[in-house]
Amino acid sequence: MTEESTSLFEKYTDIRPIFKKDRDILRPSYIPENLPHRRKQIESLASILATALQGSRPSNILIFGKTGTGKTAVMKYLGKEIKAAHTTNEGRFSAVNFIYINCEIVDTQYGVLAHVGNYFIQDWDERIPFTGWSTEKVYNQLREQIDAREEVTLIVLDEIDKLVYKSGDDVLFHLTEINADLHQGKLSIVGISNDLKFTEFLDTRVRSRLGEERMVFPPYNANQLQDILRQRAELALNDDAIDPGVISLCAALAAQEHGDARRALDLLRVSAELAERDHATRVTEHFVHKAVNKLELDAVEEVVSTLPTHSKLVLLSILINEREGSLYSTTGEVYDTYRELCRQHGMNHLTQRRVTDLISELDMLGIINARLKSFGRGGRTREISLAVSLYEIADVLRQDEQIKDLIDSRPHQNQTKLL
DNA sequence: TGTCCACTGGAAGGGAGGGCTT
DNA sequence: AAGCCCTCCCTTCCAGTGGACA
Structure with missing residues (x-):
């Protein structure tokens, strides 16, 4: 080995990486083991949904809150927990079918019904096609699937307002009424929205059935955002990889925008990525400011290019x-x-x-x-x-x-x- | 006070494209 | 193959509108 080649590799091996293995931990879609500052919301939702584990139908729920207030994360977390509760206590708790649908992506009547129906169909050949059937046929298929087992099915409709504005409330009317036609299966709906006003566009019957329980997620304040960031940073970043001021800066910037945890996490992740790309050993506030610009640019680019x-x-x-x-x-x-x-x-x-x-x-x-x-x-x-x-x-x-x-x-x- | 402009935005419907059913 | 359904993108038609101006 020559002196030159040794120093060549040293240059790279000596750099202490900023990220531990899994950088996805800093993505808003990652659901951690516990969600800071959402204990109250989790408890009260759990108390409503626990009914499902006893085989009864929980009330339908409407959850409101601005973007990045943890609505989706909490529901996904509860979905995971409710499934785990059944698996680890088989025999004591009934099975619960937990179906999550993002209505920004699935925004038609047909799409929602087909999505729910297909949850139960394993055989690819028997799945409901994404087009071709009449809506009524899809609905009947879905009802049969739900009624084929003595279980509670929970449907989470994230961004439910998008569905209502785009396709009206027919599908919600049918889904909230379906229990009258079921013999053994049961169905509950959880709607998530950041728009308090969307219920004004619902038929009064749908509105009252859907909003049996309501909950509002408050925005996080800067301190709470810091806790969230600290928790994720510990999991995703190496010790000493970030300057002390970085987390509070990310939190402060996100708190300015109605306490958006998604924004805070994006800022931290992109700052770390920029530091890594710069071969820096630490994430400093300088990278946070760069991240603000990059996020803005990326958002424009993504929207315009598509x-x-x-x-x-x-x-x-x-x-x-x-x-x-x-x-x-x-x-x-x-x-x-x-x-x-x-x-x-x-x-x-x-x-x-x-x-x-x-x-x-x-x-x-x-x-x-x-x-x-x-x-x-x-x-x-x-x-x-x-x-x-x-x-x-x-x-x-x-x-x-x-x-x-x-x-x-x-x-x-x-x-x-x-x- | 009524008129009038340059639109806005709702409603209805056409047709292409995807796919199923008979 | 013909008939049907659903969605998406688009056109056509038209009543409605805020406010400057005569």
Whole structure:
């Protein structure tokens, strides 16, 4: 061995890694053995759900709370515990079927019913197809499956408001009524939402049945967030790998945003990843500040890059109008630019009605600000401006080959280096 | 006070695409 | 193969609207 090769390896082996093995522990989706500052919520939910282990139907529950207040984590934790209680005490407790559905992903009547039905069907050939059956047939299949065993089935509908806004409350009506048709099986529903108002859109019968029990998860304060971060950091990071101020900074930043534990964990994880990438030996506050920017950028990039082509063109239109000096554009102006872009690109353009919807979607995604404003005789329209830096959006749009050509070849008078 | 503008946003429905059933 | 269902994306139609202006 030469002196050179020894020092070459030393350079790498001497670095004390920041992460222990499993970095997923710092992800919000990881469910730890115990959830700090949620004991009260866990106890009261457990007292309601424990009924299921005795074979009776627990009340339906609605859980409210802002993002990152632990609603999902607590329900998943309880699901794990309730299954464990049955397995370790077989004979004493009845089995409970625990089905978790994220309604942001599964957001149609059919989808929810098929998902629940398929929980019970092991044989791939007999599964309910993701399309093709009538909703009634799926419902009947599901009812048979639930009634085939003398067990309680718990369905957790996370982000239930998304389901209601998108597909109405028919599926909730059927699911909350199903017990009347069951002979031995029983069904309870737990709805999770960060939107207190969604129940206003429910049929009164559904509202009262669904909200037999209600619970609100309060936001975490900065101290509580620190406890959460400390617990995870101990599991995921090596001792001495973080500066003392890092955890309190992550917690303080997340506490500013309504006490969002998800945000706090993301900040800590990304800070550690950035430090690791920099071959630093410790995570310092410097990396936390970098993480704030990175998280913002990543969020924009993820949203913009996955937009469909026409939405990207609408966004590009807004961007072009803004680049050309207007502080904001109206729907009509955006539509004109958009049509021009479609023409240049040899594409068919959508109707203004459709573009109105695309603009609303971009607004909801937080990429643009669209404020309804009346100009008196000038009419009533949206005042539209970018919510994110023009440069950032242009960079992401450039990654799309089709759009890139449009940006680069656009024969506009003021074509500048801005894009 | 009524008019009028430039839309907004709800409703209905078409059609393509996925898949099942007979 | 024909008939059906469901979802998604879109168009067409149209009543409704906030507020400047005559």
